[in-house]
Amino acid sequence: MSDTAPVWNLYINGQWRAPRHEQHDPAYDPSNGTVLAHVARADVEDTRAAIQAARAAFDCGPWATMSPGERSRILHKLVDALEERQAEIADLEMMNGGCTWRKANLMDIPVGLLHFRHFAKLATAEPLEPVPQITFPTLSYNFVRREPIGVCGQIIPWNFPFLMAVWKMAPALAAGNCVILKPASYTPLSALKMMEIIHETGLLPPGVLNLITGPGGVVGPELCTSPLVDKIAFTGSTEVGRQVMIQAASTIKKVTLELGGKSPNIILDDAELDIAIDGSLWATFMHNGQACESGTRLFVPDSLYDKFMDRLLDRASKIKVGLPGDGATDLGPLISAGQLKSVENYIQIGLDEGATPALLGHRPTDPELANGHFLTPTIFTDVRNDMRIAQEEIFGPVLAVIKYDSLEDAIKQANDTIYGLAAGVWSANLERAVSVANKLRAGTVWINDYHLINAEAPFGGYKQSGIGRELGTWGLHEYTEIKHIHADLSRTRQARFWYDILVPTIEE
Ligand code: NAP
Numbered sequence: 326m327s328d329t330a331p332v333w334n335l336y337i338n339g340q341w342r343a344p345r346h347e348q349h350d351p352a353y354d355p356s357n358g359t360v361l362a363h364v365a366r367a368d369v370e371d372t373r374a375a376i377q378a379a380r381a382a383f384d385c386g387p388w389a390t391m392s393p394g395e396r397s398r399i400l401h402k403l404v405d406a407l408e409e410r411q412a413e414i415a416d417l418e419m420m421n422g423g424c425t426w427r428k429a430n431l432m433d434i435p436v437g438l439l440h441f442r443h444f445a446k447l448a449t450a451e452p453l454e455p456v457p458q459i460t461f462p463t464l465s466y467n468f469v470r471r472e473p474i475g476v477c478g479q480i481i482p483w484n485f486p487f488l489m490a491v492w493k494m495a496p497a498l499a500a501g502n503c504v505i506l507k508p509a510s511y512t513p514l515s516a517l518k519m520m521e522i523i524h525e526t527g528l529l530p531p532g533v534l535n536l537i538t539g540p541g542g543v544v545g546p547e548l549c550t551s552p553l554v555d556k557i558a559f560t561g562s563t564e565v566g567r568q569v570m571i572q573a574a575s576t577i578k579k580v581t582l583e584l585g586g587k588s589p590n591i592i593l594d595d596a597e598l599d600i601a602i603d604g605s606l607w608a609t610f611m612h613n614g615q616a617c618e619s620g621t622r623l624f625v626p627d628s629l630y631d632k633f634m635d636r637l638l639d640r641a642s643k644i645k646v647g648l649p650g651d652g653a654t655d656l657g658p659l660i661s662a663g664q665l666k667s668v669e670n671y672i673q674i675g676l677d678e679g680a681t682p683a684l685l686g687h688r689p690t691d692p693e694l695a696n697g698h699f700l701t702p703t704i705f706t707d708v709r710n711d712m713r714i715a716q717e718e719i720f721g722p723v724l725a726v727i728k729y730d731s732l733e734d735a736i737k738q739a740n741d742t743i744y745g746l747a748a749g750v751w752s753a754n755l756e757r758a759v760s761v762a763n764k765l766r767a768g769t770v771w772i773n774d775y776h777l778i779n780a781e782a783p784f785g786g787y788k789q790s791g792i793g794r795e796l797g798t799w800g801l802h803e804y805t806e807i808k809h810i811h812a813d814l815s816r817t818r819q820a821r822f823w824y825d826i827l828v829p830t831i832e833e
């Protein structure tokens with residue numbers, strides 16, 4: 326390799342290892358095209374080595390059988406170590422992921438650490454759950470034990486690389502599983518740095534946590550089909566999620582999927598505009614709309630429409646696209662040239678479908694931005710819910726505004742989608758807002774806010790937005806098997822009339 330960018334290898338069985346074929350791929354800064362690092366390209370054999378390490382660690386190592394208190398103590402120490410070096414992680418997140426300095430330092434890294442800390446606390450949870458007393462057909466003592474599932478393959482996307490890595494590994498480790506994490510090829514650097522920091526603590530037994538970088542199309546199928554892997558957790562596109570589910574079926578793996586969305590954001594006619602307007606921009610354009618639960622379909626009532634839209638467009642025109650490290654930048658680049666093209670293609674589709682470009686996005690002309698994948702926000706009005714720009718996930722800074730007369734009709738249209746990840750409702754009347762929230766087919770509904778994901782509350786999708794939930798005890802439980810233990814308390818042969826079905830009682 327000719328340049329001086331650092332080289333990252335695979336993290337397998339507590340060691341850094343070069344990939345078998347010694348191949349590395351560049352990881353870029355999407356704001357200027359600089360090569361930030363050369364990252365190992367794993368093949369199937371490398372992936373198998375990581376799976377075997379995790380399997381051995383689970384079957385023979387102390388992690389799964391350690392007391393919950395001890396596991397929790399170790400996880401807290403890992404979070405302490407990550408907290409100490411969070412500025413390094415934030416820099417990599419910004420440079421490799423294209424998020425702004427503000428977002429990396431005020432949101433992504435601190436929130437990720439908070440969520441990791443939450444799972445360190447949950448790790449102490451008593452794994453035994455009582456069952457009501459059972460007296461029929463005889464007295465028995467029954468309890469449920471939550472046990473780790475085993476080896477978990479975890480595949481994550483590029484939009485929130487650090488947060489997604491935490492959402493996957495933290496609950497899995499807290500429940501006593503062993504992990505193979507596969508970051509997205511665009512954004513492996515913050516997860517690699519996390520692994521370096523964790524490795525340096527020396528606290529995790531070898532093989533408990535492994536990291537494999539390389540093409541999803543090579544590493545993914547091996548993780549999904551290996552008989553040594555017990556569970557796959559995937560976040561990414563609905564299309565790849567479907568393949569993951571199909572592949573995992575061959576060994577009946579447990580699967581959790583967090584997939585795409587096209588979330589509705591409904592303004593009621595009594596909404597408080599000061600928060601609803603900036604809140605709707607936050608719902609859509611945060612991180613350029615590269616968030617699965619972005620509120621990309623905005624429903625605005627006829628009665629408020631002109632006032633609402635004038636103010637929304639005025640506020641949107643103030644969003645500053647620029648270099649992520651500049652403190653004045655509101656939005657950085659999109660992740661890749663391919664993503665930029667795909668979003669521009671959707672803008673053309675919107676124009677062809679007859680939507681009105683009330684704000685039309687463009688590539689900025691500033692020469693400083695010439696080598697990055699920058700695009701200013703687009704707001705389409707006169708959108709019908711059956712248009713492609715209202716039905717398909719664009720994953721870019723594009724908002725589709727739909728005008729409505731009747732709230733019932735808005736709710737019907739809001740639910741008319743294959744997705745069901747999230748939704749927003751804005752109203753000064755909480756009772757009304759809750760009654761709308763109850764009717765929306767989505768895993769999370771925010772009332773008078775958006776994007777607030779909490780470590781204690783579940784997150785996940787209805788319909789084709791996914792299977793299972795992340796975060797909170799719901800998220801932890803997705804990494805457990807449930808074992809029922811029945812212990813007989815009667816201890817007499819006479820009481821067991823059902824044995825007579827096979828061999829009748831001996832006459833004494
Ligand atoms: P993707 O293809 O679904 O990638 C997500 C992860 O899956 C990456 O780690 C990827 O690895 C891996 N992968 C790729 N092919 C795989 C396979 N056959 N089996 C198992 N894993 C595989 O998503 P993307 O290409 O990054 O983005 C495409 C679209 O997905 C976006 O435009 C957006 O609509 C959606 N998306 C949704 C989310 C979300 O949070 N729901 C996040 C990101 C993207 P590589 O990186 O090596 O390909």
Ligand code: MG
């Ligand atoms: Mg892909």
